[in-house]
Amino acid sequence: MHTMWKGSIGFGLVHIPIKLYAATESKDIRFRTLHEACHTPIRYQKYCPVCDKALESDELVKAYEFAPGEFVTVTDEDLNELKGDAAKTVEILDFIDLSEIDPIYFNKSYFVGPAENGEKAYTLLRKAMEETHKIGLARLTLHSKTHLAAVRVYEKGLLLETLFYPDEIRSVDQVPGIDSDLPVNERELDTAKQLIEQLATAFDPKKYTDDYRSALEDFLQAKIAGQEVKKPKQAVQKRNVVDLLSALEASIAGAGRNERPSASKAAHTKKKAPLTLNKKKKA
Template sequence: MHTMWKGSISFGLVHIPIKLYAATEDKDIKMRSLHKECHTPIKYEKVCPSCGKELAADDIVKGYEYEPGKYVIIEDEELENLKAEQNKSVEIIDFVKLDEIDPVYFNKSYFVGPNEHGEKPYMLLKNAIEQSGKIGLAKITIRSKEQLAAVRAYKNALILETIHYPDEVRQVNQVPGVPEDIELNEKEMETAVQLIEQLSTTFEPEKYTDDYRSKLMELIQAKIAGNEGTVAQEAPERNVVDLMEALQASIDKSKPTKTEAEAEAETPKKKKAPRKKKATG
């Protein structure tokens, strides 16, 4: 498992060296966009829609659109100055009950493993969290972004889950069409609750699968087995000389044509040879 962050967990005066590992992975089946005719993968190039130029990384700056079509430019140096010092510590601020945090706040999960010489304090924190029935609320900086996080016991280890800030969670009252006061029949309520009870079971995550992904993978494997695979054509290398010739030809073609009078005026006139004098006898 790949280590994606190294640092420490601190609570009080206790510091625990740790490593973070991504607890989840994207299982979506990735597909490339190909040219229908030759099945070559398509390249997506950054082109300015105004002047039609293909842009290099140095040609691009960051801008914030404060009004439609109006931007303020933010330089990379200005962003660097705003970034907090890269703190390699998960600082636990508070301990709270897990059921006090609505699942809408949770974002991404990371397994927490002890780093060198951190095994004993690691297990101390894990067991203490379990016995207290609480989780640790912490701050952590990952990829230059400071985030809230919950540190809790998970099976025989610790897990860290990043949490959205309150202003990142939209207000439910902004959802259109949600009814406010509707009278419900008591009998209907009893029937609905009874149905829920009948369908209730113990959560067993392994019994839930992505049916669409499974069927898509079966289709892909069937096509491979049926020799329906295709080989993309290699993109030809661009010839610099040919490219320069094409650019020059484009420039020449775009020049305005001259009238015959203008061409004749620019053509240097040949000097007439002096006439020889006839000899007198």
Template structure:
């Protein structure tokens, strides 16, 4: 597993040398833009629209755009000095909290933390303390020129760091248009909806969920690679005979009951055979 950051965890006077690894990976299928005529990958060049010149890396400076369209230019040396003032290569735990106090909207990205040389004992101590207290560490860390808020918790016997959005990065839900303030809910509809939820409630098993689009896309690419003709069976048009909310809920429950009955019948036949 690639090490993307080295530093330490600090809480109180305890210092734990660690290595950080990405806990997730992007599985999206990526494409290159090709010239239709010759299938050559297209290059994207930086060009100044005023000077009409190609711009190299050494010709670029950082600029912060103001509300009136002007720019405040920041020198690379100024940014490096500012970064040095807040970056000490440490995950500093500033508080310990219960994780259920954090709404999931705050979570951003996940990273595995493994002990570096000489850090195994202190690493195991922090891990056990978090498990025993059923708490997580709230920390700050500098990643890619941005100070991140993060939580440290135990996942599968490994310390996991999850970066958090700051409160001012969360958009106000009240700004979402057309959200009803208060709607009168018919009790019969509510009871039926709750029944449907109960029927569809199941233990979370992430392995059974797959990206169907990505699988089909990769199958299409593989078929083209092997020179096969790709055909798709036509699906029958859906019959739209559900006219209101109550009918939709009841239809869903009836459909789910049939599935459950078939599963029980199949299981019973297997048990008696």
């Protein structure tokens, strides 16, 4: 596994040498852009329109645009000086309960592994956090940015999850329509709660798959093998549901017959057949 970052975890006067490793990976299937005439992959060049020429990497500098068309340049040395010692330290600021962090703050996950001569201190920290049921709220510099992060026990090791800062989270008040406090029918509410209880289950991540990626992989393999690619027809679901209560009751009835749709199909159905509240049939 590729080491993405080397440094130490620091809390109080304790410093534990560590390494960070990517805990997740993108499974997205990426496409290249080709020249249609000869099927050659195209190249994107860094080009200066004033000098009318393509540029090499050593001809480029970083700059901040403080006003339209006006820049101040900065060097890597300038930025490294600002980072100081924080560039190589995961500094734990506080120990808190994981439940205190809303999931909206979580950004990206990294496995934390001990570096050379750090195994004993690493194990001590992991066991102490495990027995106190606490996580570390930390700060570190990663990819030229200072992050907040949560350091927590994950299976037999430690996991670091970068967090958004509070000012990076948009206010929910910006969402149109959420201030509409419409009256809720008690029967509809009770039926909705009944449906939730009926569909409630323990979280098992293994049963959720990316159906589109799997279909795309099969499609591409068939193309590679020179097979005829067949596109399946999309079934059209007929619905006679005219109000929210009927939809909930129909869902409960369907759940009772084990007609529970997959997560991806449920999301697709929501988009295709939005329900309206107390919509009456026309005479």
